[in-house]
Amino acid sequence: MIIQKKWEEITRIYERKYIFNSKKPNVLILFYSARAYTNLKQKKNAYEIWKSILWYKNARFQRARLAMELEGKDALYEILIRDIRDGIQNANEHFLEYIGKYEMRRPEERSDLKNISDFKWEDIEFKQNGRLVKMHSPCGVISWIMPEDYSLKNTHEDLLRVCAHILLRPMNKDLLDDWTPTRTPGTRPGLALSCGIDSVAALLLMPENTVALHHRRPFKSMLKHSNADITLNALKKMNKWTINSIISDHEVLRTSMNKPIGFSTDFATCAHLILLADYYDLDSIAMGMPIDNTYLRKGAQFRNFEQEKFVWRYWSRIFDSIGLSYNSPLAGVSQAGALKIVKSSGLDKYVNSCLRGKDGNGCGTCWKCFHKNGVLGRPFDATTGEINVFLQQRPLKTAVHVTWVIQKFNLFELVPDLKYLKTLDLSWWENYYPPALELLPKKYREQQKNAIEQYLNPMPKPYAIENIHLFKDTEIKSPENLIKNKRKNTIVVFPTNGVGFGHFTRVLSIAKRIKEINSEVEIIFFTTMTTLHILKEQGGFVAYHMPGRKKFENMDPKTWNILCEEFLEYIFKHHKPNYFIFDGVFPYRGMLNSISNHKEITTFWIKRYCLKESNSKKSIEDFNQFDYIIRPNDSIKLDLNKRNNNLITCNPILLLENNELMDRKDACIRLGIPEDAIIVYIQLGAGNINDINSEINITLDALNNYENIFIVLGESMIGERLNITRERVRIIRDYPNSIYFKAFDFAIMAAGYNSFHEAIQFSLPTIFYPNLSTKQDDQLSRAKIAEEVGSMIVLEKRNRKNISNAIKILYDEKVRKKMRENTKCLQKENGAKQIAKILIKMIDDT
Incomplete structure (x- = not known):
């Protein structure tokens, strides 16, 4: 409050002396006046002053922060571009916020994303506005934020065409028809850098003139970039390679096919690298694709990767034709080998494959935290989340590597059906597969071979990997014989x-x-x-x-x-x-x-x-x-x-049927209550809407006047514990409490949906305390129906007199017997059975 008064005093002085009297203030007065308006949240006044002293202290940072709210799209873009160029504090964060607000929004915020397949290359157009490059297609508009001096005009059309093809191929496979590529190779290798273990291992095997470009998703999602930023900073400090991060929203294209956000094809991860191939003078592109994805189909069965028509031969020919040889440094290196490379380099403390963790930590529950981070000694919980899901899949995802991890941590109790793999010899898994060197571009083959052998030994002959075929009894589908899975019930x-x-x-x-x-x-x-x-x-x-x-x-x-x-x-x-x-x-x-x-x-x-x-x-x-x-x-x-x-x-849906209730004798034994006592059940809700303690105490006092009454107080398992200790009171915290209803002579309950219909269905005479504080549930109207047929008592207004009178009425066994008979007219078949029959019929009909 004292500080606020000081800020208010500064603004009054500024307005009185310099606004109304038109005096020219010095920069110090302007600076503190701007701070005062900022702290008082008078944003427009503050913004105008900050703009007048942009050269002073942190004025440009303050101007940009307020511009995010006050400026229009075009003016804000110009401000942020200049701030990024000049290295102003938080300029990149402000720019990402701008991008998310105006250019690269989440799919549900857009109307341009469409599942269209009938189009041609001529229907696609690339446009540039400053650093913003957009690809307009019938399936939607996507964008990239390019380096400041990038020029779309200086980018070969072959690169644009192949970029469109790798992004839109699932929708249209004809974009490369009637096309003769002419681009010639550059002089430097490129790498699509995810900042995970595999891509960093690939970078460590590549020449020092490599350009490594990271793809950055602009909108909020489960994927976090803070771990990647730690890796990027560590790589930049090594001063070996050219490192950059490119913002793009092209992952939204996948949602036009009714699929979640992600890369539309395996090579969509290289889209930014292809667009920047001329800018960086690239002659090849690489990804961190290990042997699990090359010579092993689904990571489980050996294949001759170089003969794969739909993977290696198709894409390598396309990239070769535009002067961008496909380089696969890890083609013969397993994920275990990649982990060994990164750890040996000393970069393991800066690299984290988890996409959901932040600040250098993993989430501990995702698949990558299990089979990558875990091997580096980081914590994971294999019994929960995604790890548990994938461990139950057959065949195992990336089966050979995961088997190696399960062996390493001796986790076969989690997959008891796989104990036969406990003795499988995988001692060769951390070595590299020499025949894979033939896939490397000739220009870089010898250098990358030497780099690999700095970290790994070659696999001994005969190569055990060539005979690997895990899960023979489970079909591992190749692209040639892919059959749509039959859905289970x-x-x-x-x-x-x-x-x-x-x-x-x-x-x-x-x-x-x-x-x-x-x-x-x-x-x-x-x-x-x-x-x-x-x-x-x-x-x-x-x-x-x-x-x-x-x-x-x-x-x-x-x-x-x-x-x-x-x-x-x-x-x-x-x-x-x-x-x-x-x-x-x-x-x-x-x-x-x-x-x-x-x-x-x-x-x-x-x-x-x-x-x-x-x-x-x-x-x-x-x-x-x-x-x-x-x-x-x-x-x-x-x-x-x-x-x-x-x-x-x-009909109303109930959990239990009458024949599932515990009989009175067994319930009394369990609750420690004499079988000849009058047992009253009290359940007044979960305790999360309003204070029920006072009503409970008034009710307990009234019941305590009857020496043969024992009280069973029901606590909700998601409510707070009730602090009540009385001689003839038992507290149960069970699910469902209605399993004891046969043992109770009568009940006192809130008129919630479940409580009401259970009391009716199980003929339990009840005094209802309708909760009048619920936003949508009209408990009073519900309970009145039962009162009208004489099966329940409803207390809308609760005080000691009303509560005592109602209890006195139900203390009479004849009254209770009559109420039980009256509930029968309201009893119906359990609605759960009705819905189950409908669903089963739907399943049978399909």
Whole structure:
């Protein structure tokens, strides 16, 4: 507050003496006045002053920071380009922010990306505006940020054509038809530098005049650049090679094919290198492609790589024709060999293959943290996340290398079916394969051979790799015989966590009924709920957990949704589900992005009708994102409008059936309560909406007046512990608590959806305390239906007198018996069974 007053005083002096009296202030006065306006968040005033003293101290940094908010696109571009040229603080970060805002946006923010295949080379146009180079195509517009003195006019058309071909080949394979290349080779080798282990190992094998260019994604995603930046800085300090990082959004093109963001072809990683081949005078291009991807098909089976029509011969001929020989320094080097090269060089402390970690650390749960970072002594958890997913795939991803890693760490307990590989001799895996040297350009072959042998020994003859064929019983498909996988009967379900267990319980109940009808259906849970042990107890379901956004410190919704989208993509890719079921109040943007990429998956949204529900435009749009909407009914007859043609309704969904409840004798033994006592169950919610402690205490006091009453207090597993210690009170924290309902004489509960319908279905006389603080769930209206038929008591206003009177009524066994009889008119078949039958029929019909 004192500082704020000082800033305000400075601005008053400035305005009084120099604005109103038109006096000319000196630079010091202007500097402190600009600081004052900046700190008071009077941005326009501050901006005008900073612009007038750009030569003084950090004025240009302050000007750029405010320009990001106040200037238009063109003026801002000019400011940032000059700041980058002059090395102004944070200029590159500001430019990336500009690019993300105006030029290179995420796919869901764009309308130009289209899945079009009928076009020609003449339909593609490259344009340049300053450092910004754009490729306009029928499939979308993509951009690169080039070095300041780059000229598109001085770039050979052959390079533009091949660049377009490697990016658009999945959409159109004819862009090189009727074309005669004429470009001649330059004088320097180039490398597409990912900054991971393999590409850095490749660079260490290449000449000192190599140009290594890193590709940088401009928008927020699971992929982070901070680890790459550490590597780039370390390589630049060595002063051996030309190192640069090129920003481009061309990975969005892949989304036009309903696939996640990524490289559209294997050689799309070289797009920036090809465009800059004339600028850097390149004669060849290289990638960090190890033997796992050259002489091993899927990393598991030996092949004669130089004879591969669809890989080596096709692409090497194209690159040779434009004076860019394809150089593959690691063609005969395994990933283990690459790790050895990097470690021997001393660069291992600066190189991190994890794309999700930051500040030099890995995430510890991704595949690269397992088979690359782990070998370097960095921590990983092989029992969770992507590592666990890929370890269960057959054949193993990059099978020979991963087998070597499993042997190294003795992790066969995680893959018990692969214990026969424990004795496989892979002692040769860190050596290099000499025949691969023939793939290197003649100009660099001898130099790179000598460089390899500084780090690695040749494999001994006869070459064991030539006889390697892991997973013979599992088909490893080559491009020539690629057959589309037949999809299994798999359902991925996504219950979110709300205040209680409603979403989770509905989905689990349906999953259990599906397995009862057809045990062959695979059901995979993906959830933000933390209580995953329940899934094991209730049916042994496989589950992936992603913490909710608020579990992370300072994570914005956009970043969380990106993580959600990419996590789901991995699950869809591995499990190939037929169906996807979401249960939650609002669909997450990341989830919607992911399912929109998979039209082959039939999608469902279990959307319980909320009695206070809005009919907003947004909610209608959300409905239209799904193939079917499942609406479980409530106690009140619902007026369901046809916002979705494929509306499925069902009875209330419950987890348990009557025959699954524990009988009174067993429950009393477990709870330590005399069987002849009157047992009252209290459950007033998860404790996350409003304070229930005071109502609990009033209720306990009223029940305590009856000496033969024992109380069972139900805690929610996701709520806080209740600090209550009384002689005849038992506290249970179980799931589901309703398994004890046969043991209770009556209950006192909030009128939540699950509690209400369980009480009805299991004929448990109940005093309902409807929660009036919920945003959408009208508990009062729901409970009143039961009160009207005489099966429940509803207390809208709770005080000591009302609560005591209600308890007195239910203390009478005759009243309770009558209430149990009255519930029968409200009981119905479990909606979980109805939905399970519908889904099984859909599976059978397809």
